[in-house]
Amino acid sequence: MGKTGLRLAGALLACAALSAPAQAQTEYRAAVLRVDTPGPLPISRLDLPPEDLGFAGGALGTADNATTGSFMKQTFVTEDVLATPETAEAEMQRLLDGGTRFIVVLADEAMTVRLADLAGDRALLFNAGASGDVLRNADCRANLLHTAPSDAMLADALAQFLIWKRWDEWFLIEGIHPEDTALAGAYRRAATKFGAKIVEERVFEDTGGARRTDSGHVQVQAQMPVFTQRAAEHDVVVAADHAGVFAAWLPFHTWEPRPVAGSGGLMPVSWHPAHEAWGAMQWQTRFEKQNNRPARPEDFQVWMALRSLGEAATRTTSDDFDTLVGFITGDSFDLAAFKGQKLTYRDWDGQLRQPVLLSMGPVTVSVSPQDGFLHQVSQLDTLGTDRAETGCTRMTARED
Amino acid sequence: MTRFTAALACAALTASPALADKIFVSNEKGNTITVLDGTSFEVIHTFNGGQRPRGITASPDGKILYVCASDDDLVRVFDTETYEELPSLPSGPDPELFVLHPSGNPLYIANEDDNIVTVVDVETRQVLAEVPVGVEPEGMGVHPDGSIVVNTSETTNMAHMIDTTTYEIVANVLVDSRPRFAQYDSDGSHLFVTAEIGGTVSVIDAASYEVTHKITFEVPGVVPEALQPVGLRITADDSKIFVALGPANRVAVVNGETYEVEDYLLVGQRVWQLAFSPDGKYLYTTNGNSNDISIIDVASNEVLKSVQVGQQPWGVVATKSN
Numbered sequence: 001m002g003k004t005g006l007r008l009a010g011a012l013l014a015c016a017a018l019s020a021p022a023q024a025q026t027e028y029r030a031a032v033l034r035v036d037t038p039g040p041l042p043i044s045r046l047d048l049p050p051e052d053l054g055f056a057g058g059a060l061g062t063a064d065n066a067t068t069g070s071f072m073k074q075t076f077v078t079e080d081v082l083a084t085p086e087t088a089e090a091e092m093q094r095l096l097d098g099g100t101r102f103i104v105v106l107a108d109e110a111m112t113v114r115l116a117d118l119a120g121d122r123a124l125l126f127n128a129g130a131s132g133d134v135l136r137n138a139d140c141r142a143n144l145l146h147t148a149p150s151d152a153m154l155a156d157a158l159a160q161f162l163i164w165k166r167w168d169e170w171f172l173i174e175g176i177h178p179e180d181t182a183l184a185g186a187y188r189r190a191a192t193k194f195g196a197k198i199v200e201e202r203v204f205e206d207t208g209g210a211r212r213t214d215s216g217h218v219q220v221q222a223q224m225p226v227f228t229q230r231a232a233e234h235d236v237v238v239a240a241d242h243a244g245v246f247a248a249w250l251p252f253h254t255w256e257p258r259p260v261a262g263s264g265g266l267m268p269v270s271w272h273p274a275h276e277a278w279g280a281m282q283w284q285t286r287f288e289k290q291n292n293r294p295a296r297p298e299d300f301q302v303w304m305a306l307r308s309l310g311e312a313a314t315r316t317t318s319d320d321f322d323t324l325v326g327f328i329t330g331d332s333f334d335l336a337a338f339k340g341q342k343l344t345y346r347d348w349d350g351q352l353r354q355p356v357l358l359s360m361g362p363v364t365v366s367v368s369p370q371d372g373f374l375h376q377v378s379q380l381d382t383l384g385t386d387r388a389e390t391g392c393t394r395m396t397a398r399e400d
Numbered sequence: 401m402t403r404f405t406a407a408l409a410c411a412a413l414t415a416s417p418a419l420a421d422k423i424f425v426s427n428e429k430g431n432t433i434t435v436l437d438g439t440s441f442e443v444i445h446t447f448n449g450g451q452r453p454r455g456i457t458a459s460p461d462g463k464i465l466y467v468c469a470s471d472d473d474l475v476r477v478f479d480t481e482t483y484e485e486l487p488s489l490p491s492g493p494d495p496e497l498f499v500l501h502p503s504g505n506p507l508y509i510a511n512e513d514d515n516i517v518t519v520v521d522v523e524t525r526q527v528l529a530e531v532p533v534g535v536e537p538e539g540m541g542v543h544p545d546g547s548i549v550v551n552t553s554e555t556t557n558m559a560h561m562i563d564t565t566t567y568e569i570v571a572n573v574l575v576d577s578r579p580r581f582a583q584y585d586s587d588g589s590h591l592f593v594t595a596e597i598g599g600t601v602s603v604i605d606a607a608s609y610e611v612t613h614k615i616t617f618e619v620p621g622v623v624p625e626a627l628q629p630v631g632l633r634i635t636a637d638d639s640k641i642f643v644a645l646g647p648a649n650r651v652a653v654v655n656g657e658t659y660e661v662e663d664y665l666l667v668g669q670r671v672w673q674l675a676f677s678p679d680g681k682y683l684y685t686t687n688g689n690s691n692d693i694s695i696i697d698v699a700s701n702e703v704l705k706s707v708q709v710g711q712q713p714w715g716v717v718a719t720k721s722n
Contacts, residue, residue, distance in 0.1 A: 064535045064555055064556075067515060067534055067535045067556060068534055068535065068553075068555070068556040068557070068558070071534065071556070071558060071560075071569075071572040072572075279512075279536065279554060279578075282494070282512045282513060282536050282554075285494070285513050286513065289513075307555075314556075314557065314574065315574075334577050334597060334598065335577070336554070336555065336557075336577040336578040336596075336597040336598075340647070341597065341625040341626075341628075342577060342597045342598070342599075342625060378623075378625065379623055379625070380625075
C-alpha cells in the first residue's frame with residue numbers, strides 16, 4: 001500500500017517534471033515599499049491620500065507587464081509593503097533576504113537614502129515618491145533611480161510656461177519646513193535659469209493646529225489678503241509649500257488680482273487624472289476600472305518604475321539581475337508613458353527624463369518643456385539638473 | 401454661340417463631382433466627417449460622425465463607409481452616396497482602428513480599453529469573436545489573402561498575428577515602443593509596423609515572423625523625439641512606402657526595395673493617417689493640429705495643396721465613383 005502511494009507520487013513527480021520545461025515561465029519579482037509618516041491632514045479633503053496610494057499604480061503596472069508576459073512566458077509578482085519609519089528598514093531587509101531585487105520606494109528623502117544604502121548592490125531601487133533635488137545630487141546612489149520628477153524639473157517646467165506667458169516678475173512665498181526651503185531654492189534657480197525676476201519674497205509661518213475647521217474659510221479670506229499686501233509689483237505669485245500648509249488657500253485671496261502657481265493654483269505634476277493626450281485616456285480608464293478612483297502622481301510614478309522592469313524583461317528576455325539593470329540604465333531603453341515622447345534615465349543622476357504637466361483642476365493647462373527652450377541633446381534636459389551641473393558623483397559606482 | 405458651348409461645358413464640369421471619387425475624413429474633435437471631391441479636392445459635404453470619430457474605412461465596392469465612433473463605443477455606418485446613416489455595428493469599448501477582410505466581411509476592430517480585438521460580421525451585425533491581445537490594441541492590418549489579421553498593442557509593443565479562421569494568435573512579434581499601424585505589402589510577403597515612440601518602422605517577414613529590417617528617420621533641424629511614425633501606406637507596385645511622422649509634420653518617402661528614406665515631404669501639423677486615391681495617383685494625409693489634409697502627388701513626391709477640413713482630422717479613406 002505504502003509502496004503504491006510512493007510510486008504514484010513518483011509518477012506525479014515525473015509528470016510535474018515533464019510539464020515544467022514546456023511552461024518554462026520566468027518569474028520577475030518586485031515590491032512596492034511605502035513608508036507612511038504620520039502628519040497633519042491636507043487642507044482639502046480632495047487631497048486625502050487613498051489607502052492604496054502608489055500600490056494601485058503598482059497593481060496596474062504589474063497587470064500590464066503580465067499581459068505582455070503572457071506572450072513571452074514571463075510572470076510578474078509584486079509585493080505591496082506598508083511600513084512606518086520604525087519598521088521600514090526591517091521590511092527592506094526582509095525583501096532583500098527573500099530575494100526581491102527590484103524595489104519601488106515611496107518614502108521621504110532621508111528614508112529613501114537609508115533604504116538605498118541598506119540594499120547596496122543587492123537590489124535596484126526606484127524612488128517614486130521623493131522630489132528633493134538632494135537625492136539627485138549630493139545624496140544620489142548608484143542603485144537608486146528616480147521616476148518621481150525632481151523639484152528642479154517641476155520648477156523648471158513651471159518657469160518655462162511663465163516665461164512663455166511673459167509673466168517674469170514673481171512674488172515667491174515659501175513655507176518654513178526644510179522641504180519648502182529646498183523647493184523655494186528650486187524656484188530661485190529656475191528664475192535665474194530662464195530669466196525671471198523674483199521681486200518679492202515672503203515666508204508663511206506654520207502656526208500648527210488643525211488644518212481644517214468648520215467655516216475656516218472666513219478667517220482665511222481676511223488673513224491671506226493681509227499677508228500678501230504691499231508686495232512689489234509682480235505678474236504671478238509662486239508658492240513653495242511642499243508641506244501643504246497654505247498654498248491651496250492663495251488663489252483668489254491675494255491682495256492683488258494675480259494668478260497663483262507652484263504648490264497652489266497652476267501646479268507642475270508628473271500626472272493628473274485630467275490628462276488625456278497621447279493615449280493617456282487609455283491609461284486613466286484602465287487605472288480607474290481596476291482601482292475605482294482617479295490616479296495620483298505617486299501611482300503613475302510607481303507604474304513607470306514597474307513598467308521599466310517590464311520593458312527590460314520583454315527586451316532582454318533575461319532573468320539575470322545585472323542584465324536587466326544594465327538594460328534599464330543603458331542606451332537601448334525607452335519607456336512609452338503617455339507623454340508624447342520616449343522616457344529614458346539620465347546616466348548622471350538616475351533621474352527619469354519626462355515632460356511635466358501643468359494642471360489646474362479640471363484640465364491640463366499646458367505641458368513642458370515649452371517650444372523654444374532648446375537643448376543640444378534632449379529637450380527634456382531643459383528640465384532639472386543637466387549633466388554639466390550635476391552634484392552626483394556616485395552613479396558610476398555600479399560599473400566600477 | 402461660342403459662349404453658349406462654354407457655358408454648357410461649365411455645367412458639365414460642375415455636375416461631374418457627383419460621379420467623381422470621394423475623400424472621407426474623420427474629424428476627431430469636430431465629431432464630423434468631411435467629404436471632399438476626389439478630383440477638385442473641394443469640400444462638398446460635412447456630416448455628423450458620432451462621438452470622437454477616428455478609424456475610417458470603406459467597403460471594397462466603395463458604397464459603405466465605416467467609422468470608429470470611439471466615445472460612442474460603436475462603429476457607425478454610412479452610405480457613401482446619400483450620407484444616410486445605416487444601422488451601427490457593435491464594436492466593443494473604445495474602438496480606435498479597424499480593418500476589413502479583403503472580401504469586405506468581417507470587420508476586425510481594436511478595442512484599446514479591453515485588450516481585445518473584436519471580430520464583427522458586417523451583414524448580421526453579430527460579434528463573431530473576441531481575441532485577447534496585448535495592452536492597448538491599436539493598429540490593424542490584414543494579409544492580402546485574408547488568412548492573417550495583425551494587431552499591434554501599444555504598451556505591450558508587439559504585433560500579434562491572428563489566424564482569421566481559428567481566431568488563435570499564431571505569432572507575437574516584438575517591435576519598438578508604441579506600435580501604431582500595420583500594413584502588408586501587395587503580395588503579402590512583408591509586414592510593416594510603425595512604432596511611434598520607438599521612432600522606427602519594423603519590416604517583418606510574413607512567413608518567418610522575423611523582423612528583417614528597421615527603417616529609421618532623420619531630419620536636420622527636427623529633434624529625434626519628434627520623429628514619430630504613425631500612419632503608413634505602400635504603393636500598389638510596392639515601390640514606395642509613405643510614413644506619416646506625426647509631430648515632425650512630415651511624410652517620409654521610403655524606397656520599397658532598399659528601405660532607404662528618399663525624401664521628407666513637409667505637410668500640415670501632427671500628420672496622422674494616410675490614404676491613397678483609388679487610382680493610386682494621390683496620397684492624402686490628415687494633419688490633426690492644422691485642421692487640414694495635404695494632397696501629395698505620388699509619382700513626383702510633390703505636396704500639391706492642403707485643404708481645410710473639420711477639427712482635428714484623424715483618419716482618411718478615398719472611394720471610387722460608383
